[in-house]
Amino acid sequence: xxxxxxxxxxxxxxxxxxxxxxxxxxxxxxxxxxxxxxxxxxxxxxxxxxxxxxxxxxxxxxxxxxxxxxxxxxxxxxxxxxxxxxxxxxxxxxxxxxxxxxxxxxxxxxxxxxxxxxxxxxxxxxxxxxxxxxxxxxxxxxxxxxxxxxxxxxxxxxxxxxxxxxxxxxxxxxxxxxxxxxxxxxxxxxxxxxxxxxxxxxxxxxxxxxxxxxxxxxxxxxxxxxxxxxxxxxxxxxxxxxxxxxxxxxxxxxxxxxxxxxxxxxxxxxxxxxxxxxxxxxxxxxxxxxxxxxxxxxxxxxxxxxxxxxxxxxxxxxxxxxxxxx
Amino acid sequence: xxxxxxxxxxxxxxxxxxxxxxxxxxxxxxxxxxxxxxxxxxxxxxxxxxxxxxxxxxxxxxxxxxxxxxxxxxxxxxxxxxxxxxxxxxxxxxxxxxxxxxxxxxxxxxxxxxxxxxxxxxxxxxxxxxxxxxxxxxxxxxxxxxxxxxxxxxxxxxxxxxxxxxxxxxxxxxxxxxxxxxxxxxxxxxxxxxxxxxxxxxxxxxxxxxxxxxxxxxxxxxxxxxxxxxxxxxxxxxxxxxxxxxxxxxxxxxxxxxxxxxxxxxxxxxxxxxxxxxxxxxxxxxxxxxxxxxxxxxxxxxxxxxxxxxxxxxxxxxxxxxxxxx
Numbered sequence: 001x002x003x004x005x006x007x008x009x010x011x012x013x014x015x016x017x018x019x020x021x022x023x024x025x026x027x028x029x030x031x032x033x034x035x036x037x038x039x040x041x042x043x044x045x046x047x048x049x050x051x052x053x054x055x056x057x058x059x060x061x062x063x064x065x066x067x068x069x070x071x072x073x074x075x076x077x078x079x080x081x082x083x084x085x086x087x088x089x090x091x092x093x094x095x096x097x098x099x100x101x102x103x104x105x106x107x108x109x110x111x112x113x114x115x116x117x118x119x120x121x122x123x124x125x126x127x128x129x130x131x132x133x134x135x136x137x138x139x140x141x142x143x144x145x146x147x148x149x150x151x152x153x154x155x156x157x158x159x160x161x162x163x164x165x166x167x168x169x170x171x172x173x174x175x176x177x178x179x180x181x182x183x184x185x186x187x188x189x190x191x192x193x194x195x196x197x198x199x200x201x202x203x204x205x206x207x208x209x210x211x212x213x214x215x216x217x218x219x220x221x222x223x224x225x226x227x228x229x230x231x232x233x234x235x236x237x238x239x240x241x242x243x244x245x246x247x248x249x250x251x252x253x254x255x256x257x258x259x260x261x262x263x264x265x266x267x268x269x270x271x272x273x274x275x276x277x278x279x280x281x282x283x284x285x286x287x288x289x290x291x292x293x294x295x296x297x298x299x300x301x302x303x304x305x306x307x308x309x310x311x312x313x314x315x316x317x318x319x320x321x322x323x324x325x326x
Numbered sequence: 327x328x329x330x331x332x333x334x335x336x337x338x339x340x341x342x343x344x345x346x347x348x349x350x351x352x353x354x355x356x357x358x359x360x361x362x363x364x365x366x367x368x369x370x371x372x373x374x375x376x377x378x379x380x381x382x383x384x385x386x387x388x389x390x391x392x393x394x395x396x397x398x399x400x401x402x403x404x405x406x407x408x409x410x411x412x413x414x415x416x417x418x419x420x421x422x423x424x425x426x427x428x429x430x431x432x433x434x435x436x437x438x439x440x441x442x443x444x445x446x447x448x449x450x451x452x453x454x455x456x457x458x459x460x461x462x463x464x465x466x467x468x469x470x471x472x473x474x475x476x477x478x479x480x481x482x483x484x485x486x487x488x489x490x491x492x493x494x495x496x497x498x499x500x501x502x503x504x505x506x507x508x509x510x511x512x513x514x515x516x517x518x519x520x521x522x523x524x525x526x527x528x529x530x531x532x533x534x535x536x537x538x539x540x541x542x543x544x545x546x547x548x549x550x551x552x553x554x555x556x557x558x559x560x561x562x563x564x565x566x567x568x569x570x571x572x573x574x575x576x577x578x579x580x581x582x583x584x585x586x587x588x589x590x591x592x593x594x595x596x597x598x599x600x601x602x603x604x605x606x607x608x609x610x611x612x613x614x615x616x617x618x619x620x621x622x623x624x625x626x627x628x629x630x631x632x633x634x635x636x637x638x639x640x641x642x643x644x645x646x647x648x649x650x651x652x
Contacts, residue, residue, distance in 0.1 A: 013609035066394040073650040279652040283339035324399040326605040
C-alpha cells in the first residue's frame with residue numbers, strides 16, 4: 001500500500017488532473033472563504049502568519065520540527081503559530097490567520113490517512129476570552145461553514161450532500177477523564193496523563209454521528225502554553241473538537257498561560273529548555289493579556305466535509321511522512 | 327542604524343504594541359480581502375500554496391534558498407510557488423493563493439528598507455492566458471484594491487488618503503530597453519542583459535507618479551520558466567509592475583515556457599541543474615498547457631498603500647536579513 005501511495009504522490013503532476021480533485025479544491029475554496037466571512041463578521045482581523053522563527057510550538061505529538069540555517073541561527077519552520085498569537089493580541093484583540101505548518105511526522109503516520117507533514121490551520125486568538133467563549137464561537141463557525149458549503153457546492157459535493165448535516169448546537173462535551181471512561185467501555189485503555197492516541201481518537205469519533213468536545217486534558221499530555229485549571233491542579237483549561245464518523249480531531253485550543261512564573265514552571269516540568277524560548281519568555285516577563293483561541297486544520301476539515309478516505313486528496317500538493325513528493 | 331533596526335526587530339513583542347502598526351495591519355487585512363473578492367469575481371479559485379518541496383524558484387536576485395532535511399532529502403522552503411502554479415493549472419485553469427516565501431537576502435538589503443526574508447505573495451496563474459491578459463487584470467486589480475482601501479480605511483490611512491490616488495488605466499509601459507534609456511538619461515547605467523538593480527529601480531520609480539510596467543526583460547536577467555519572445559530572440563514575454571514615488575517593484579510575472587525541449591535548453595543556459603528539477607521536467611515531458619500569471623508582494627503593496635518608509639512596518643512578525651528576530 002505504502003509504495004502505491006508513494007508513487008501516486010511523487011507523480012502528483014499526473015494524479016492532480018483527476019476531475020474529482022478539482023471538485024474537492026473548489027469545496028476547499030468555499031470552506032476557507034466562508035470561515036473568513038464568518039470571522040470578519042465577528043470582528044476578527046486577518047493577519048499574515050509567521051513562516052519561520054527562532055522557536056515554534058513543541059506540542060506536536062511526536063512529530064519533529066524542521067530546521068533551517070538562518071544566517072547562522074537555527075530557525076524552525078512553524079509547527080504552529082501559537083507563540084505568535086500571544087504576541088499579536090497585544091496589538092489586535094481578535095485575530096486570525098491562514099497559517100502554514102510543517103511537522104515531520106513519524107513514518108507510520110502514512111497508515112492513518114489523516115496526517116500530512118505540510119498543512120494549514122485557520123488559527124485564531126481572542127484577548128481576555130475564555131474557553132467557553134471560543135468553544136461557542138467554534139460551534140457556530142463549524143455550523144456556518146457546513147451550511148454555506150452545502151448551499152454553494154451542491155454539484156461538487158455529489159452524494160456527500162445527503163449525509164453531511166449541519167450539527168445541532170450545543171455540541172456534546174466530555175472531559176478527558178470521561179472520554180477515557182467511554183474508551184474503556186469499548187475495550188480501549190488509555191493511561192491517564194497521556195495524549196489520546198490517534199487510534200483511540202478515531203474509535204471514539206466512530207461512536208458519534210455529531211462533532212463533540214473533549215475538554216480538560218492533563219497538563220502532562222499537552223504543551224506549556226495552556227492555562228492550568230483554577231479548580232483542579234494538573235488539569236488544563238483546553239479542548240479538542242472531534243469530528244464524528246471516525247474523522248478524528250478537528251480543533252485544538254484553550255486558554256493560554258500568560259503569567260511568567262507559572263509559564264516558566266510549566267516549561268521546566270514539560271522538559272522544554274527556557275533558553276530556546278528567549279523572546280517568548282521576555283515577552284511574558286513584560287506582560288501580555290490572558291487569551292483563548294484555537295486552530296482548525298484546513299485539510300482535515302476538507303477531508304471531513306468531502307468525506308475523503310485519504311487526507312492527501314484534500315490538498316493540491318500533498319506531503320506525507322517519508323515521501324519526497326513535489 | 328542597522329543595530330537600532332536589529333534591536334527594534336528583536337523586541338518586536340514590545341514594538342508591535344504601537345497603535346500605528348495596528349492601523350497598518352487593519353489596512354493590510356482590507357488589501358488582502360479586496361484582492362480575494364476581486365479575483366473570485368473574475369472566476370479564480372483560491373488554493374493552498376506549497377510551503378516546502380524538492381525544488382523552488384531559483385530566480386530570486388542573489389538571495390539564497392532555505393533548506394530543510396526532509397526525511398533525508400534536501401527540501402527547500404518555497405522562494406516562490408511558480409513551478410507549482412504550472413502544475414495546478416492542469417486541474418484548475420484560474421487559480422490564486424496567498425503563498426508563503428522565504429528568501430535569505432544578502433545582508434546589505436537591510437539598507438533598502440524594502441527587503442524581507444519572509445514574505446507573502448498573492449500568486450495567480452491562468453491557463454492559456456497571455457501577458458496582455460494578466461497585465462490588464464493586474465491593472466484592474468490594483469485600481470480595485472486602492473479604491474476599496476480608500477473607501478473602507480479612511481481612519482486608518484490618515485493623511486495618506488490625500489496622496490493615494492486610484493491610478494489611471496492603461497498604465498504606462500516601457501520595454502526593458504526603454505527603461506535602460508530612461509535611466510541612462512538620468513546618469514544611471516545598467517548593462518544590457520542584467521537585472522535592473524534595486525537602486526536603479528528605485529530611481530526610475532521616483533521619476534513617476536503613477537504605476538508603470540517594464541516588459542520584455544532579457545533572458546539572461548531572468549529565470550528559465552519565462553517564455554521567450556516570438557519576435558526577438560533572447561527577450562522574454564514577461565513584465566514587472568513598478569510603483570511610483572520610489573516604492574519600486576510591485577508585480578513580477580509573464581508567460582511561462584511549457585515546452586520540454588525549450589525549457590531544458592533555457593535551464594542549461596541559465597546554469598541550473600536539470601537533476602534538481604526532476605518532477606518539474608517530467609511534468610513538462612508529459613505536457614502542460616501554456617499559461618501566464620504573476621505574483622504581487624503583500625508587504626510591498628501594504629508599504630506602498632500606507633506610504634511606509636520601512637517594509638518591516640508592513641507585517642506583524644518581520645524578518646530582515648541577518649537579524650534573528652521572532
